[in-house]
Amino acid sequence: MGSTLAQKVWDAHVVRHGGTGEDLLYVDLQLLHEVNTPQAFDALRAAGRTVRRPDLTMGTEDHNTPTLALDRIIADPSGRRQAQLMRENCARSGIPLHRLGDPGQGIVHVIGPELGLTRPGMTIVCCDSHTTTLGAFGALAFGIGASQVEHVLATQTLRMRRMKSMLVEIPGSLPDGVTAKDLILALIARIGTAGGQGHIIEYRGEAIDALSMEARMTLCNMSVEAGSRAGMIAPDETTFAYLAQRPGMPQGEAWDAEVAYWRTLRSDEDAVFDTTVTLDASTLSPYVSWGTNPAQAVPLDGRVPAPGDFADEAERAAAERALAYMDLRPGTPMKDVGVDTVFLGSCTNGRIEDLRAAAGVLRGRRVADGLHMMIVPGSAQVRRQAVEEGLDRIFAEAGADFRAGAGCSMCAALNEDRLRPGQRAASTNNRNFEGRQGKGSRTHIVSPPVAAATAVAGRLAAPADL
Structure with a gap:
């Protein structure tokens, strides 16, 4: 064998x-x-x-x-x-x-x-x-x-x-x-x-x-x-x-x-x-998390599920808790969910390719009024390359906050980069459990293009929605 x-x-x-x-x-x-x-x-x-x-x-x-x-x-x-x-x-x-x-x-x-x-x-x-x-x-x-x-x-x-x-x-x-x-x-x-x-x-x-x-x-x-x-x-x-x-x-x-x-x-x-698990890539669309673990996710075109949608008792209980914490109502279209902050970075999506994808969406557009978009490079090298390619100018013209230092930032929330209680974020990090990005924070995990489109729209959105 x-x-x-x-x-x-x-x-x-x-x-x-x-x-x-x-x-x-x-x-x-x-x-x-x-x-x-x-x-x-x-x-x-x-x-x-x-x-x-x-x-x-x-x-x-x-x-x-x-x-x-x-x-x-x-x-x-x-x-x-x-x-x-x-x-x-x-x-x-x-x-x-x-x-x-x-x-x-x-x-x-x-x-x-x-x-x-x-x-x-x-x-x-x-x-x-x-x-x-x-x-x-x-x-x-x-x-x-x-x-x-x-x-x-x-x-x-x-x-x-x-x-x-x-x-x-x-x-x-x-x-x-x-x-x-x-x-x-x-x-x-x-x-x-x-x-x-x-x-x-x-x-x-x-x-x-x-x-x-x-x-x-x-x-x-x-x-x-x-x-x-x-x-x-x-x-x-x-x-x-x-x-x-x-x-x-x-x-x-x-x-x-x-x-x-x-x-x-x-x-x-x-x-x-x-x-063995098989997943047909051609059937997929942009995804977004709605709950407090990465498995609680649906297509961006979908709706917030109801606890009754889950056959398993443990999953129903987890959904009830997640909906209460995230302050979401079942049946709400995901694209109707507004956010306060957008975070682009982390070990999941803080590389130069991720910054390029976001810049491609932000070019010629502006971050929504009252929304804070934070872009934190995954390394000093990523930041240097972004500057060499002019991505920093695109971020500045769009009104995004392109940080000087590289690190885990809001993904770990071990420094000043964190959400306040009740704030909602579209984030390219990897985890969305309770308090992950700050006490009482509400995190929706998304891809870099969706993060950038969300920053422009002020609500969860895909680039095609712009």
């Missing part, structure tokens, strides 16, 4: 098979940010251990970073302390760190690929669930907890139990105006937030082959919102073309050898998956 892509990468990294059903895996790269890592370094020192491979570790400041200005002090004392500890711990251990203001700084899942650190066939971990993003390159990438961060720092290995495999087959082509964000929202709406629990998802099919690397990262980023531990896409010519432009890549024969190996990283024809 053949092997899946995930099994091939897993097997190539097994250091030792454990007697309890766990394997000890070698970790090629550990990424760090300022949240959740101080505890790991404290435990490491308490045990008298040091970082085994600082050269296979990289840190960045992203969650607490201010975005209004690069020289702005972190307002929250705990966030300021986390950033300081990150700097001290990385300096003490010899770990490269990208601080706010550095050319390579940004959201950890954005800068890894930019800096050429993410490659097919790698095992990559980070103290953040959205490390799944990096599976877009054919890497086995997933989030880990503080105690696991300590273990990897000390040993460059991790004990893991094998997971099941899920194949998500996406035949057909995405219609115009439909993005990878809509695709993943449609999938989660279908299988639920626990649909991928205990699985590694592999995406493939005609629609996947047509996606850019940025779009593939968006798709894999939200795999965790379906409950899966990781999402993966087999590397192909699109992957190789993207990587060829990254720093630190091998050249000449060494590059050819790498690509030859990367081409083997795909599931065998006779590989067996534990679960």
Whole structure:
């Protein structure tokens, strides 16, 4: 019987098979940010251990970073302390760190690929669930907890139990105006937030082959919102073309050898998956969330559902709670829902392709009166490129707030970038649970084009509605 892509990468990294059903895996790269890592370094020192491979570790400041200005002090004392500890711990251990203001700084899942650190066939971990993003390159990438961060720092290995495999087959082509964000929202709406629990998802099919690397990262980023531990896409010519432009890549024969190996990283024809889901891309349209988890989403042309629309008792109860929190009435057309704020950014949609998509909608238009549109680049490099391409002028002319700093911003709401109680936002981030973007905040997850169109219309809208 053949092997899946995930099994091939897993097997190539097994250091030792454990007697309890766990394997000890070698970790090629550990990424760090300022949240959740101080505890790991404290435990490491308490045990008298040091970082085994600082050269296979990289840190960045992203969650607490201010975005209004690069020289702005972190307002929250705990966030300021986390950033300081990150700097001290990385300096003490010899770990490269990208601080706010550095050319390579940004959201950890954005800068890894930019800096050429993410490659097919790698095992990559980070103290953040959205490390799944990096599976877009054919890497086995997933989030880990503080105690696991300590273990990897000390040993460059991790004990893991094998997971099941899920194949998500996406035949057909995405219609115009439909993005990878809509695709993943449609999938989660279908299988639920626990649909991928205990699985590694592999995406493939005609629609996947047509996606850019940025779009593939968006798709894999939200795999965790379906409950899966990781999402993966087999590397192909699109992957190789993207990587060829990254720093630190091998050249000449060494590059050819790498690509030859990367081409083997795909599931065998006779590989067996534990679960298979098929979703016809040609049937999809722009999606938007209405509730308080990503599975509570409908087509943008749809209406707010009623609790009675759900056969499952738990889903009915969840719908009742979500409708009360979101202050929505069943039957309301989604396009009638007005918003106060639009947020474009996050590790899901803060890349240059996302900013270009928004600029294409905003060009020659103005943000609705009284509405605040905040655009936060996913990295310093993304911001520089946006300025070089003139996107900053388009945003300024439209009345959008294009921030100077890169970071998680309103997605994590660990700094000043947050909604006030009762405010409603159309947001390109990945989560919409209660209070995610600020206490009492109400979040509708959308794609970048829908976010931009919503900013112009003042209500949930698609570019075609303008």
